[in-house]
Amino acid sequence: MRRQEDRALQARIGHDFADASLLQQALTHRSFGTPHNERLEFLGDSVLSLALSNLLYERFPQLSEGELSRVRSNLVNQQALAELAIGLKLGQVLRLGEGEVKSGGRERPSILADALEALFGAVYLDGGLAPALAWIARLYQPVLVSLNPQTLGKDPKTLLQEWLQGQRLPLPVYRVLQAQGASHAQSFAVECEIAVLGITVPGSGNSRRLAEQEAAKAALQQAQQRQANKKAS
Amino acid sequence: MRRQEDRALQARIGHDFADASLLQQALTHRSFGTPHNERLEFLGDSVLSLALSNLLYERFPQLSEGELSRVRSNLVNQQALAELAIGLKLGQVLRLGEGEVKSGGRERPSILADALEALFGAVYLDGGLAPALAWIARLYQPVLVSLNPQTLGKDPKTLLQEWLQGQRLPLPVYRVLQAQGASHAQSFAVECEIAVLGITVPGSGNSRRLAEQEAAKAALQQAQQRQANKKAS
Numbered sequence: 158m159r160r161q162e163d164r165a166l167q168a169r170i171g172h173d174f175a176d177a178s179l180l181q182q183a184l185t186h187r188s189f190g191t192p193h194n195e196r197l198e199f200l201g202d203s204v205l206s207l208a209l210s211n212l213l214y215e216r217f218p219q220l221s222e223g224e225l226s227r228v229r230s231n232l233v234n235q236q237a238l239a240e241l242a243i244g245l246k247l248g249q250v251l252r253l254g255e256g257e258v259k260s261g262g263r264e265r266p267s268i269l270a271d272a273l274e275a276l277f278g279a280v281y282l283d284g285g286l287a288p289a290l291a292w293i294a295r296l297y298q299p300v301l302v303s304l305n306p307q308t309l310g311k312d313p314k315t316l317l318q319e320w321l322q323g324q325r326l327p328l329p330v331y332r333v334l335q336a337q338g339a340s341h342a343q344s345f346a347v348e349c350e351i352a353v354l355g356i357t358v359p360g361s362g363n364s365r366r367l368a369e370q371e372a373a374k375a376a377l378q379q380a381q382q383r384q385a386n387k388k389a390s
Numbered sequence: 391m392r393r394q395e396d397r398a399l400q401a402r403i404g405h406d407f408a409d410a411s412l413l414q415q416a417l418t419h420r421s422f423g424t425p426h427n428e429r430l431e432f433l434g435d436s437v438l439s440l441a442l443s444n445l446l447y448e449r450f451p452q453l454s455e456g457e458l459s460r461v462r463s464n465l466v467n468q469q470a471l472a473e474l475a476i477g478l479k480l481g482q483v484l485r486l487g488e489g490e491v492k493s494g495g496r497e498r499p500s501i502l503a504d505a506l507e508a509l510f511g512a513v514y515l516d517g518g519l520a521p522a523l524a525w526i527a528r529l530y531q532p533v534l535v536s537l538n539p540q541t542l543g544k545d546p547k548t549l550l551q552e553w554l555q556g557q558r559l560p561l562p563v564y565r566v567l568q569a570q571g572a573s574h575a576q577s578f579a580v581e582c583e584i585a586v587l588g589i590t591v592p593g594s595g596n597s598r599r600l601a602e603q604e605a606a607k608a609a610l611q612q613a614q615q616r617q618a619n620k621k622a623s
Contacts, residue, residue: 195455196447203436203443207519210436214429222428286440286519 162250169245171295172280172288181252183279186268188254194275201278204286205233208277208293216301232300238270241296247272313374317349320377324384326353329376331369334359349376356380395483402478404528405513405521414485416512419501421487427508434511437519438466441510441526449534457544465533471503474529480505546607550582553610557617559586562609564602567592582609589613 163180167173174180179197187193209229217225231237242248248263251272262268281289311319318328335346345365349372350357356379360372396413400406407413412430420426442462450458464470475481481496484505495501514522544552551561568579578598582605583590589612593605 196453196458199455199458200443200447203440207436207440210433214433220429222432225429225432 166245166247166250170276170280171292172284174279174283176283179279179283180276183275184247184250184272185252186254186257186262186272188257188262189252190254194272197275197278197282198271199278200281201274201276202233204277204281204289205274205293207286208290209233209297211290212294212297212301217304228304232297235266235270237300238273239266242269242273245273247276313370313377317373317377317380320380321351326351329373331372333365333368336365347372349373351376351380354380354383356383399478399480399483403509403513404525405517407512407516409516412512412516413509416508417480417483417505418485419487419490419495419505421490421495422485423487427505430508430511430515431504432511433514434507434509435466437510437514437522438507438526440519441523442466442530444523445527445530445534450537461537465530468499468503470533471506472499475502475506478506480509546603546610550606550610550613553613554584559584562606564605566598566601569598580605582606584609584613587613587616589616 163177167180182192183194183197183201185193187195206229209232210225213220213225213228217228220228247269251263251268253262253268257265257268277289277293280292321328330350330352331347332350333345333347336343338344343363344361345363345368346359346361347365347368348357348359349369356376358372358375358379360368360370360375362368362371396410400413415425416427416430416434418426420428439462442465443458446453446458446461450461453461480502484496484501486495486501490498490501510522510526513525554561563583563585564580565583566578566580569576571577575596577594577596578601579592579594580598580601581590581592582602589609591605591608591612593601593603593608595601595604
C-alpha cells in the first residue's frame with residue numbers, strides 16, 4: 158500500500174527517487190519519529206526560493222527587484238504552499254504521530270506546507286536542481302499564468318489612480334474621518350470618494366496609509382463593477 | 391583597462407563569462423545607469439541561500455533546522471557579504487555614478503554586498519548552479535572551517551550551563567535586579583552569579599531572556615578567561 162502511494166506521488170512530482178529513503182524522510186513529521194523532515198525543509202525552502210526567483214526573473218523582465226521580492230513572498234507563504242500540498246494529496250501520505258493524526262494533522266496548513274518544502278529539498282538532493290526546478294515550474298504554472306504583470310506589486314491607491322486616468326476621470330479624494338490611539342497603537346478611519354461616479358467607501362487601518370489603501374481597493378472594485386454592469390446593460 | 395580588470399575578477403571568481411554583458415550588469419550600480427544590478431541581486435540572493443543551505447546541510451548533519459537557519463542568516467548579512475566583496479576587490483571594478491564615487495560608494499557595505507549578490511546571480515544565469523555553488527563554497531571555505539559545530543546555534547545560557555557541567559561545577563543563578571516600562575517597551579536588568587568562582591556579572595535587555603543571555607555570555611567569558619589564566623600560571 159505504502160509503495161503504491163509513494164509511486165503515485167512520485168508520478169505527480171515527475172521525479173523517480175534514486176534514494177527512496179529521502180522521499181520517506183520528506184514525508185515524515187517529527188511527531189512520527191526520526192529522521193524527520195525538518196532539515197530537508199530547511200534545504201527545500203532555499204530550493205523553492207531559487208526556483209521561483211528564476212521563474213519570476215525570466216517571466217517579468219520589467220519588474221524591479223522590490224516588486225519581484227513582493228511577488229515571490231506571496232508565492233511562498235504557508236497558505237499558498239498548503240494549497241499546493243492539498244492539490245498533491247500530500248496529507249494522505251504523510252507519516253504523523255497518532256496524536257497528530259487525531260488532532261487533524263493531515264489537514265494542518267503548517268504541516269502540509271513544511272512537508273512540501275521538505276519534498277523540494279529531497280528532490281534537489283536526489284536529482285539536483287533541474288528536476289526540482291521543473292517540478293516547481295509545473296506546480297506554480299497556474300499561479301504564474303494568472304499573475305498580472307500590469308498590476309503586480311502596485312498598491313491599491315496607485316492602481317485606482319491609474320485606472321481613473323485611463324478613464325479620463327478626475328482623481329479620488331481621501332478624507333481622514335477619525336484618528337485615535339497613542340503612537341504605538343493608532344487606528345485610522347478614512348474614506349475615499351470618486352465624486353463623479355458617486356462612489357464613497359470607507360477604509361480603516363493602523364496607519365493612515367493602510368486605511369487609504371483599503372478604501373482605494375474597495376473603491377476600485379466598485380468602480381470597475383459599475384463599469385462592467387454598464388457595459389452589460 | 392576595463393577588460394584586464396574584468397579578466398582578473400573572473401579569475402578570482404573561477405568562472406569565465408560566456409555572456410560578458412551579465413558580468414557588466416552585475417558590476418553596475420543604479421547610480422551609473424541601466425541596466426543595473428538590482429534584478430540580478432534579487433536572483434543572486436536566492437542562489438547564495440541555496441548554496442549555503444546545501445553546504446551547511448552537508449557539513450553539519452547534527453544541527454537542527456532552527457540552528458541551520460540561524461547559522462545561514464549569520465553568513466548572509468550585509469557585513470559578512472561586504473567583507474567577502476572587499477576580499478575580491480569588488481569596489482575597484484564597480485561602475486558607480488560620479489556622486490556615489492565621491493561620497494565613498496566604493497567602500498559602502500550596502501553597495502558592496504548588493505554587487506556581490508548580483509555577481510552570484512550573474513554566474514548562475516551564465517553557467518548554471520554548479521559554477522555558482524563551487525565559487526560560493528570556495529568563498530565561504532575559511533568561514534565554514536572556523537564554525538564550531540559544538541557551539542553553533544546554541545544560546546549563551548545553554549553554553550554556560552554545558553561548560554559548568556563539563557567542569558563539574560554547580561549551575562549559575564540568575565537574578566532580576568530591575569524591570570521597568572510598559573509591556574511594549576520593557577527593560578530588564580539582571581545578574582548572573584557563579585558563586586563558586588566568585589563571578590557576578592550584569593546583563594540588560596528588552597526582555598528577561600535577552601538580559602539573562604547577555605549576562606550568561608559575559609559570565610562564560612570571565613570563567614573561561616580565569617581558567618586559561620590559571621592554567622598559564
